[in-house]
Amino acid sequence: MQLAMIGLGRMGGNMSERLLRDGHAVVVYDRDPATVGRYEAVGAAAAKDLADVVRQLSAPRVVWIMVPAGAPTDETIEALAGAMSPGDVIIDGGNSNFKETAARGEHLAQRGLALIDCGTSGGVWGLENGYCLMVGGEENAVRRCEPIFRSLAQEGGYAYVGPSGAGHYVKMVHNGIEYALMQGYGEGYEILASSKRYPNLDLAAIAELWQHGSVVRSWLNELAVNAFQKDPRLSKLKGYVSDSGEGRWTVQEAIDLDVPAPTITLSLLARLRSRQEDSFGAKVLAALRNEFGGHAVKGS
């Protein structure tokens, strides 16, 4: 199929390459012309701006956007929609908030355009391994774009999950689960690394061992093997963990639904704590213990 890819970062670049390898005709655009040139060199058609993207596609057009959620996605969709025609399709493959997606979908539908939301998992490994795609939106538009999803996904890694926003909703919960799984591994490996009785445990060897028949084997744990092999005690890293929104949206949704989700919630809070050089809350605890019991405190 012919389509365009907007945003050639860690995800959009690899996805363009995987589509090209499977015989699709891909028009590419990124704010950085040098990046566009790299994909032109492997067979993509280069566009110089969003209007040029639309010009180079034959109707009905399909444009995939792979840019950060929020304002960059909004601005890109608005600019594209102004130049596109009824019957055209925009696929948002980024990690947008499902509520924003549903609102955008409605707004675009009034202009005759279809918005498909595609929760995309697989990270930088997707180029070789294939992605996992959770797709929402108007079903006829989704079916029309199936050749694209099938090329990007690994075997069994594509499903239509429901109307507008459903793909991003499922991806949000997927990422909430990911937070909790990662936190579990983080805590377990910290206990092993801190052990006084067994101070020299080989974390890479243990992580590798657990990949063979153990209940906790997983792709995340396989990535832990890689990380410990490169840096056995992760001494080159700072324990600072960002988040891109989905964990907090998952927690918010759990609260709105009265669903108790303590593990995902605490995983998010652990990330917030990881970003503090020092904790004011912990200072308050230290001060109160000192006030009521004369317990020792440490100076800053």
Ligand SMILES: NC(=O)c1ccc[n+]([C@@H]2O[C@H](COP(=O)([O-])OP(=O)(O)OC[C@H]3O[C@@H](n4cnc5c(N)ncnc54)[C@H](OP(=O)(O)O)[C@@H]3O)[C@@H](O)[C@H]2O)c1
């Ligand atoms: N990385 C992952 O593992 C992963 C997995 C699944 C989903 N996602 C989602 O996929 C999307 C892209 O992620 P990524 O990891 O590929 O990010 P990335 O490597 O940072 O690439 C983002 C791309 O978007 C462009 N961009 C940034 N701001 C823009 C704006 N205001 N207008 C137009 N283009 C803009 C960037 O251009 P410049 O280079 O000029 O800044 C770059 O080409 C995000 O929504 C992300 O949450 C990421």
